[in-house]
Amino acid sequence: MSKGKLAIIGIGEVPTRTMPERTRWDILYEVCMQAVKDSGLHKNDIEGTVIVSPQAQERLTGELSFGKLPEELGLKGVRDSVVINAGGASTSNCLRMAEQWIESGIARAVLIPHVTVHSTIPLPDVVNFFARAGVDLQWEYPYGSTYNIIMGMMANRFMRDHGCTEEEMASVVTALRSWASRDPNSIFYGKEVPSVEKVMASDLLNTPLHKRESNITADGGCAMVVVSAEDAKKMKRPAAYKLGESVRYFSGSPVMRDFDKVAEGFKVTAKEAMAQAGIKKEEVSIWNCYLAYPLGHPIMAEALEVAPKGQAGKYFLQGRMSFGGDIPWSTIGDAPGRGHTGSGVSAATYVETARQLMGKAGERQVKNCTYVYQNTAGGSGFNNIASIWGRE
Amino acid sequence: MNFDMTKPLPEVQPWSARFWEGTRQGKLLIQTCKACNAIIFYPRKACPECWSDKLDWIEASGKGTVYTFSTAYSMVEPRFMDELPYTIAYVDLDEGIRMMTRIIGCDPKEIKIGMKVEVTFFQREDFHLPYFKPAKG
Ligand SMILES: [Zn+2]
Helix, strand or coil: CCCCCEEEEEEEEEEEECCCCCCHHHHHHHHHHHHHHHHCCCHHHCCEEEEECCCCCHHHHHHHHCCHHHHHHCCCCCCEEEEECECECHHHHHHHHHHHHHHHCCCCCEEEEEEEECCCCCHHHHHHHHHHCCCCCCCCHHHCCCHHHHHHHHHHHHHHHHCCCHHHHHHHHHHHHHHHCCCCCCCCCCCCCCCHHHHHHCCEEECCEEHHHCCCECEEEEEEEEEEHHHHHHHCCCCEEEEEEEEEECCCCHHHCCHHHHHHHHHHHHHHHHHHHCCCHHHCCEEECCCCCCCHHHHHHHHCCCCCCCCHHHHHHCCCCCCCCCCCECCCCHHHHHCECCCHHHHHHHHHHHHHHHCCCHHHCCCCCCEEEEEECCCCCCEEEEEEEECC | CCCCCCCCCCCCCHHHHHHHHHHHCCCCEEEEECCCCCEECCCCCCCCCCCCCCEEEEECCCEEEEEEEEEECCCCCHHHHHHCCEEEEEEEECCCCEEEEEECCCCHHHCCCCCEEEEEEEEECCEEEEEEEECCC
16 A cells, blocks of 8 residues: 655654753754654664754754764764755655665664754844745845735635634634643643634734734754664554655745645645555544644645635634544644744654654544644745655 | 844845836836746746746836735834834736735725725835835726
8 A cells, every 4th residue: 555665763852942041952962862762773773864954043054064963962873964954844855865865775764853942042133034034035025024924914815715704713723722732842731722712812913813823932852763664664663654745836935926826736735645645535634734823724724625615714613623623633733832943843743743653642642543644834835745644 | 132123125136126227217117028928027037937038128007906915013023113003915916917015005904805006106215115005096
């Protein structure tokens, strides 16, 4: 059935928090050692490191690009080390690089870490980084656009075309936070889940986006160890197997992004990835969507045909995507539930996909989790990479 | 906290200079391709459809329709805070291209998707940014 060639056999993660005392290297040590131990391998079995580019952390990017990680951790078997940057789609590309190394015989086991420490970057630099990232400096930035505003524009159009109400939009936050409140690695772990009324009562940042529909920057990190599917089977340990993948490029600048082309891209990538995996939509146990803002979720739910046109908002409002609902959706709560760790949110989503398939998700464990749909998108949304992961 | 409060100016490329010159004369110019008749936005060095360098310009009517918009009330960069609230929009020009812009000249609450708008120019230093206001009549 499966043509899968890659498997995640080890995961490591630190809780997403605002903790400036936890340095970047402190987190890297922690997540890498956890992931290698979890894989059952010895540190010197790691033959390659493929690192998610640490956005907005220039010095660390330099250190990692110059090969510091294997040396620091004493990984004596490493043959090659790279840093990969495709914005939020970086993690997917790290996995693809690892897959290629494994297939070509360069490495049998590859370590893929990510770290973000936003809290020690001076606030003006963080603000400036996010204001300019992915935004065209000639045709967009001078007008005062921000990510929030771009998301607001998408949401306003979606709400009008798909008959989605403000209340329904707000319920996406409630759904995401219901998962996050049960995830020890989330910044909102154990915190009260805001009601729809509370979301709508929070300050209006830009129409139709309320403060609680945005997300907060945070510190965090995670890592994965991957091997070939064949090796994973031999190791007889819990693993997540990659079964299918598909990708579409949309545009670099938000102004050039055709909304219909994006929705169509979400749809075709899902279909192609499922066809490659040899599964049907009905067999997907979890829709693990990484969209950074809650406003993207109803768009995705309709594009994936999880909800019929005009119904996604209602599905969220009815609690169907919430913890305990009948459609497990973004089980770490995406960026609004996790805290925004830049490309780290997509890395954390992959770790969650693996965790669920390995049966290690604790309170959030989805029963009989067999197949997970997982996407990532780069930058401000220049592409969509859909993948299907399974238990074997 | 030291924030850079300088208002950003468009980072002009050699092939887009004509666009910004046009705005100084009150004209909204759109790049076109003489080889394949493409209407191009934003301006490029080569036609994005056929890679021809036989590029030209037409003057847009300045009329358009709001495709979508969002009015900002807070959480923008400090350099733009003095302009709050402001509305950013995608406007579809009658000539068939979509631009990011600001909508001015009305209460932000009156702005609607599908609203007819027309160009007006807003000066920032030596630049005249195309903004849009509700169309007359
Ligand atoms: Zn052409």
